[in-house]
Amino acid sequence: MSEKTSVLIVGAGPAGLAAALELARFGIPVRIVDKSTEAQKESRAVAINPRTLELLDHCGASEHLIHHGIKLKGARIVAGGRVRATFDATRLPHRYNFMLALAQSETERLLARTLAEHGIKVERGVEVTDVVAGEDGASVRARGPAGETTIKADWVVGADGAHSIVRKCLDLEFPGAPYPYHWSLVDVDLAGEAEEDHAELRLDWKGPIMVRVPLAPGRHRVISNGEGVLSRLPASWKPGKVHWQSDFTVSHRMVKKRGHGRVWLIGDAAHIHSPAGGRGMNLGIEDGVSFARCIHAKASIEGWADRRQRRARRVVRESDAMQRLATAQGFMGRRVAPAVIRGLLRVRPLHDILIKHIGGLN
Ligand SMILES: Cc1cc2nc3c(=O)[nH]c(=O)nc-3n(C[C@H](O)[C@H](O)[C@H](O)COP(=O)(O)OP(=O)(O)OC[C@H]3O[C@@H](n4cnc5c(N)ncnc54)[C@H](O)[C@@H]3O)c2cc1C
Numbered sequence: 001m002s003e004k005t006s007v008l009i010v011g012a013g014p015a016g017l018a019a020a021l022e023l024a025r026f027g028i029p030v031r032i033v034d035k036s037t038e039a040q041k042e043s044r045a046v047a048i049n050p051r052t053l054e055l056l057d058h059c060g061a062s063e064h065l066i067h068h069g070i071k072l073k074g075a076r077i078v079a080g081g082r083v084r085a086t087f088d089a090t091r092l093p094h095r096y097n098f099m100l101a102l103a104q105s106e107t108e109r110l111l112a113r114t115l116a117e118h119g120i121k122v123e124r125g126v127e128v129t130d131v132v133a134g135e136d137g138a139s140v141r142a143r144g145p146a147g148e149t150t151i152k153a154d155w156v157v158g159a160d161g162a163h164s165i166v167r168k169c170l171d172l173e174f175p176g177a178p179y180p181y182h183w184s185l186v187d188v189d190l191a192g193e194a195e196e197d198h199a200e201l202r203l204d205w206k207g208p209i210m211v212r213v214p215l216a217p218g219r220h221r222v223i224s225n226g227e228g229v230l231s232r233l234p235a236s237w238k239p240g241k242v243h244w245q246s247d248f249t250v251s252h253r254m255v256k257k258r259g260h261g262r263v264w265l266i267g268d269a270a271h272i273h274s275p276a277g278g279r280g281m282n283l284g285i286e287d288g289v290s291f292a293r294c295i296h297a298k299a300s301i302e303g304w305a306d307r308r309q310r311r312a313r314r315v316v317r318e319s320d321a322m323q324r325l326a327t328a329q330g331f332m333g334r335r336v337a338p339a340v341i342r343g344l345l346r347v348r349p350l351h352d353i354l355i356k357h358i359g360g361l362n
Pocket of ligand 1: 010034036040044045046047104127129159160161162165246266267269278280281282284
């Protein structure tokens with residue numbers, strides 16, 4: 001069987017959903033397929049920045065996200081048991097002067113719900129197996145509940161994550177390397193001194209770092225660059241029910257080319273990097289929305305790809321630098337670095353530049 005559409009999006013993670021929403025807003029015919037038969041349930045990325053909220057405003061998604069998320073006023077850096085510095089997001093000169101904390105599973109659910117309000121449903125259980133790029137379109141082989149099918153599309157978007165089949169079909173390299181750390185995370189109920197409106201980065205004089213982000217009233221994400229984070233929580237946090245835990249390693253990788261002709265990559269299919277700074281999901285959503293705007297404006301797709309590559313390169317470099325700074329050991333890493341950060345954040349103009357940067361508003 002053969003079918004035809006204007007844009008086919010492969011993958012209904014945050015990047016693919018964001019692209020579909022923006023295309024739907026412009027009235028451009030779009031289909032979005034995902035090989036998984038159900039929405040994913042893991043909390044994964046938990047921070048949505050103001051730039052992402054701004055981008056998802058027009059399609060109507062931001063109000064749903066804000067309604068369900070927690071508005072964080074900022075983040076503390078705690079070293080040697082004392083607050084050394086505070087990032088104050090309320091100083092952002094923007095209507096979204098906060099970071100929004102929300103589990104990725106919820107973000108995806110709300111994006112898919114908004115997409116349904118635009119009349120488009122994610123087609124689940126449809127696995128793309130091959131993509132052949134042509135002169136003015138592409139041909140996609142897929143296996144779904146109705147059997148094997150061929151979908152012809154004017155444009156194909158590979159939003160199919162780090163192990164992208166679309167990237168493999170285009171024969172695009174994904175160079176990079178793994179980081180030498182194990183990470184562990186836990187979503188856990190915490191009582192005690194765990195602030196509900198601030199995230200926290202804890203740097204002890206020795207050992208792994210720890211980041212805490214409030215996820216829902218009483219529930220927090222704690223992530224650390226070492227195994228078994230749950231057994232290393234500070235005594236002032238009183239753990240209760242554990243909702244999810246995971247140990248994982250990360251790599252930094254980026255395609256040299258975003259695609260060609262009518263087939264292009266967005267999100268983790270094009271770039272992966274350290275979780276330091278919480279930029280991965282936000283960057284993928286930016287890719288998706290900007291792709292849709294480029295198609296709508298009939299602007300140069302190569303120009304779009306160049307801009308996205310520059311942006312991704314910068315984010316990969318910055319998250320790498322943040323990870324190195326946060327995980328540096330010894331006197332320089334644990335005594336000097338926090339003191340330097342504290343000194344810098346006391347200079348208000350510098351603080352304001354940094355917080356804009358973290359909010360994606362630079
Ligand atoms: C444990 C964990 C913790 C994380 N923590 C953070 C964090 O704190 N901050 C942060 O920013 N990021 C974090 N991330 C990364 C973040 O989850 C990703 O950056 C984000 O999910 C990327 O979105 P995406 O839409 O590009 O791809 P994905 O979310 O990977 O979505 C890809 C989709 O494509 C579908 N698919 C794959 N192959 C096919 C195929 N052949 N046919 C059809 N469909 C297909 C998949 O089923 C999937 O639904 C974390 C990730 C993990 C695993």
